[in-house]
Every structure is written in structure tokens, then in C-alpha cells.
Amino acid sequence: MEYRSIYFDGDVVHILDQRYLPFDITYCVCNNEKDIFDAIREMKIRGAPAIGVAAAYGMYLGLRDFDGDSNDFVEKAKELKSYLDSARPTAVNLAWATKRILDKILENKNNDVFLLKKLVLDEAKKIEEEDAERNYKIGEYGSELFSDNDTIMTICNTGALATVKYGTAFSVIKRSYEKYTGINVIALETRPYLQGARLTAFELKEAGIPFKLITDNMSAFVMQKGLVSGIVTGADRIALNGDTANKVGTYMLAVLAYYHKIPFYVAAPISTIDFSIETGKKIPIEERSLDEVTHCGGKRIAPYDTEVYNFSFDITPHELITAIITDLGVVYPPFKKNLRKLLSNPNR
């Protein structure tokens, strides 16, 4: 079945509403910046690279009908960037994409508004295309780390739904499945939002890749039983020292992998590396609605007035990460030195 997390057509943005997956494939239309903001905030679209692309188009939709001079256009673009960046705080891809649009405007600010609008749309389309290309490369590089009969564990959803195409950690899994025989996957359900059970299971089935779905709290036992060859996760933001924010539960997997001597890999495009922060301590962690914890499938499962934590992401310390798989190659420790080298890569 053909599905796309996001596409631009007819001067509007179409988003696959992931809240209804795996049972309904329904697209919603975003006609302005507020529609995009709401789609990101309400998780119609989610996954770091996908929300970056959505925000880039959100910049265009917010500027498309602008009627004023170039100076005001620049001011409006700055306002839009702050607004869209605030939709979700952890994934840096969002602010990275809106910055690319804003930079393009600033570089060309002496041109007329008609041209500026065209440049904004072209840049958003470029960000979309590049995401697919970069994810393909992640799959190529990452699959070199696996071999026949490996079982790869993963958390959350990092596939085409979380990106434009191929995915990040999912791209590594898919390419390994294409290259080797006997590749299997263990997917964590990923409480509380169940991206693993709803979305990764859906994508694995669509791709025909054999897998087992487990509850998050089974992870230690399946590792102890020797059922896991390696772990690959995505990332929402990677600090210069390699500390990585990803879906809550990722840190738990990294600790368990260390204890059981299983390689632990993070897969992410360059847009997920935040070169402006030295360590994970600076990464803001989104806290989501408490209902996600007190309820399951829309049904209350905890007593009324139960107090909860709902951290949506956690930070995996760099020393627990075997390697970071990027679209520019596999980066090994020391991350502080080796991630910095990517800054001078001409394909960045």
C-alpha cells in the first residue's frame, strides 16, 4: 500500500493523520500555519524529520498570502518561526528546518515578496527531498553493521511515517532485511503513545519483515535470553558529545544493552545533530498530557486523581552508544571529536 506521511499538492499540505493508524488511512489538509502547528502538536504527524518538513511547509503556508513589503515579510517570517518551533520542543529538526527557511529569506531579503515566496516554497521542497535521500544513505551505512540471521531490536516508530521516506533506524532494518537472510525484528510497543504497536508493527507488516512485538518491560528478559543481536533507535536531538534524546525508554534499552554486551546504535540524519549544544543536559524534554499514562486506548486504567509523570523523551548518555549512524557515515566515539568533523563535510 502506498502511503506518505506528508506531501505538498494544490498549494496546500496533505498529512497522513497518524492518530488513526493502523486501522484508517486518512489524510488531512493543512491550509495555513495554524493547521500545521495543530497537526504537529496533536501528533497527526510526528517523528523528528517529518515534523521538520511539516514546519518548513508551515513557513510557506504562513507567508503564502502575505501582502506587504520585503521588510515586513522578514519580520513575519521570524514570528512564524518562533510560533512553529514552539509546537514540540525536543526534536531539533523542527527549528533546524524553519531556520533554513528563514536563512534563505535573509540571504535574499532585498528581493521582492513574490520572489521570496517562491524561494520559501522551493526550500521547503528541497528539505523534503533531501530527507528521503539522507535516510536512504542511513540505511546503506547502517546495514553494514548487521549480517545474516540478526535480530534487531527497536523502539518507537522511525519509519517512513516518521520521515518523508525510508525512515532512520527503520531504514537500517529495511536495508539489512533486503541484503541479508534471516533478519528479524523485535519492536517495543512504546508506552504510553504506542508508536511501536500501532505504527512500527504496521510498517514492518507492510514491508514483509518478520517481527515480534513486545511490551517495553520485556526488553531485559529477551536480551537475557540471547534473542537480540543489536539495537537501533532513532533520535530527536543529539548533542555534540553524543548524548541523545529519543523516545522515553531508549535510555533503558541502552543501559540493558551495556549490561548484556549488545551493540547499541542511534540512527539519525545530520539535521538531528544540534551542533549548538555541548551535552544532553541542554535538551528540553517534552512532557505530554497525563491522560496518556492514566488511559490506554481511550479507557481509564488508573484511579481518578492519580499523579503521574509523562516525559515523552529521555537522554541516553553518549558512553552507552556504540555508534551513531548518519547519512554521512557511521560515527564512533569519541563523539565530541568525530561529530565535530561532520561540520566541515561539504555534503552537510
Ligand code: MRU
Ligand atoms: O513522539 P514522537 O512519536 O514524535 O517520537 C518519535 C521518536 O522518538 C523517534 O524515534 C525520533 O523522532 C526519530 S524518528 C525518525
